Amino acid sequence: MPTTAEGRLHEQYEDHAQQRSAVEQGMWVFLGSEVMLFGAAILAFAIYRSLHQAAFAAASARLHESLGAINTALLLTSSLTMALCAHAARSGMRRRALTLLPVTAAFGIGFLVVKGLEYSLEIRDDLVPGHFPFLGPDTPQQELFFSFYWLLTGLHAVHVTIGIWVMAGLWFALRRRGPSPNAVEATALYWHLVDVIWIFLFPLLYLTGARR
Amino acid sequence: MKDATITTYFRVWLALLLLLGATVALAHLDLGKANAAVALLIAAAKAALVLAFFMELRRADVATRSTAAAGFLLLAVLVALTFTDYGTRP
Numbered sequence: 001m002p003t004t005a006e007g008r009l010h011e012q013y014e015d016h017a018q019q020r021s022a023v024e025q026g027m028w029v030f031l032g033s034e035v036m037l038f039g040a041a042i043l044a045f046a047i048y049r050s051l052h053q054a055a056f057a058a059a060s061a062r063l064h065e066s067l068g069a070i071n072t073a074l075l076l077t078s079s080l081t082m083a084l085c086a087h088a089a090r091s092g093m094r095r096r097a098l099t100l101l102p103v104t105a106a107f108g109i110g111f112l113v114v115k116g117l118e119y120s121l122e123i124r125d126d127l128v129p130g131h132f133p134f135l136g137p138d139t140p141q142q143e144l145f146f147s148f149y150w151l152l153t154g155l156h157a158v159h160v161t162i163g164i165w166v167m168a169g170l171w172f173a174l175r176r177r178g179p180s181p182n183a184v185e186a187t188a189l190y191w192h193l194v195d196v197i198w199i200f201l202f203p204l205l206y207l208t209g210a211r212r
Numbered sequence: 213m214k215d216a217t218i219t220t221y222f223r224v225w226l227a228l229l230l231l232l233g234a235t236v237a238l239a240h241l242d243l244g245k246a247n248a249a250v251a252l253l254i255a256a257a258k259a260a261l262v263l264a265f266f267m268e269l270r271r272a273d274v275a276t277r278s279t280a281a282a283g284f285l286l287l288a289v290l291v292a293l294t295f296t297d298y299g300t301r302p
Contacts, residue, residue, distance in 0.1 A: 017273075024268075024276045032283025039287040046291075047298055069236050073229060076258075080225040083266040084218065185268075192267045199258045203251035207239035 006090075007180020023182040027189045034159075038197050041155070045148040045204065048141075055141030061209035062127055063149070067118045068206040071111050072198065078107030079195045086188040089174075089181035097184060098174055104191070105167045108160050115157055152201055159194045166190065224265045231258050 006016040013019040049056045085100035126133050129147040136142075170187050173179045235254040243250060264270040269280055 021273050021276055024272060025279045028276060028279040028283070032279070032286070035283035035287055036290075039290065043287075043291055043294055047294065050298065065236070065239075069232065072232050076225065076228045076232065079228075079262060079266050080221055083221045087218065087221065189267055192262050195266075196259045196262050199262070200252075200255050203235055203239070203255050207235065207251050208248065209239075 007182065019180075020182055020185065023186055024189065027186045031189060031193045034193060034197075038152075038155070041148075041152055042200065042204065045152065048144055048148070049204075049208065052138065052141040052144070055138035056145045057208055058138065059142040059145035059149075059209075060205060060207075062125070063206050063209065064118055064121060065206050065209065067114055068202055071114050071118075072202045074107050074111045074114065075195045075198050078104050078111070079192050081107065082188045082191045086181070086184050089184035094174065094177070098171065101167050101171045101174070101184075105164050105171075108164045108167075108191075111160055112157060112164075115153065149205055152205065156194070156197055156201060159197070163187075163191050163194055220265060224261050228258055228261055231261075 006020075009016055009019060013022065081100050081104040085097050085104060088094075088096035088100060122128065127146050127149075129143050129150065132139065132143040132146065134142065166187050170179065170183060173183065231254050235251055238250050238254070239247065241247075263280070267280075269277055272280070
């Protein structure tokens with residue numbers, strides 16, 4: 001079997017383009033389910049935000065906007081290195097792909113570290129649904145905001161963690177010259193979607209605050 | 213269509229960071245009701261850049277593009293119908 005940049009062509013495919021397209025379509029079916037999962041939760045958040053605008057704005061202002069912005073920059077940059085990694089794998093530059101994959105994972109870990117720091121600050125400040133000590137006319141609604149905040153960011157952090165694990169597995173497989181560039185491509189698609197979800201979570205959760 | 217070049221990826225990344233800066237800066241200006249709309253529009257622009265360039269939909273074939281569009285289309289239906297309900301309640 002000749003090893004080409006495009007990897008092994010499985011017998012059910014006419015050519016490499018068709019094989020790559022099948023991988024991308026399969027990934028997008030899965031990503032569609034992810035879009036609906038996060039989409040439904042974000043929609044519920046948007047409905048409650050439209051019903052309790054002042055309370056949600058006041059609650060949002062309690063978040064650390066700068067840490068959220070730093071995390072957005074980290075994820076956007078990780079998407080760049082992931083795209084470069086997939087490009088390198090497609091172009092047969094295996095060594096470069098092997099370097100860029102841990103770089104991407106490192107940005108992902110950086111995201112989780114900042115997120116963890118943020119969570120610890122929020123726990124310290126009692127911004128946790130269940131024992132929300134602030135008294136005021138809109139306390140229950142503010143608490144609802146934090147229920148959504150923990151649900152959405154927590155679910156997203158789980159996805160980032162899974163992405164890092166997949167990258168680790170992919171790195172070892174790549175080192176053994178195992179997978180085709182399509183495996184890198186599929187991982188990249190997943191990682192980019194996790195980035196896209198954060199692109200929406202950041203303004204919705206952090207920038208609706210009454211800072212003006 | 214050919215894959216994007218490395219320069220393109222860096223340009224897209226730069227655009228994404230500029231849009232991030234813009235959305236944070238605009239959130240601190242009082243635009244009234246437009247604040248939320250501006251934030252969502254910028255988010256949509258960033259998502260479009262990631263989808264088109266990083267996720268290679270710009271050069272993907274029709275079948276892949278349709279599959280990718282299906283999830284977002286269904287979400288759009290869900291959002292439209294839900295807001296039709298809540299927006300028209302007395």
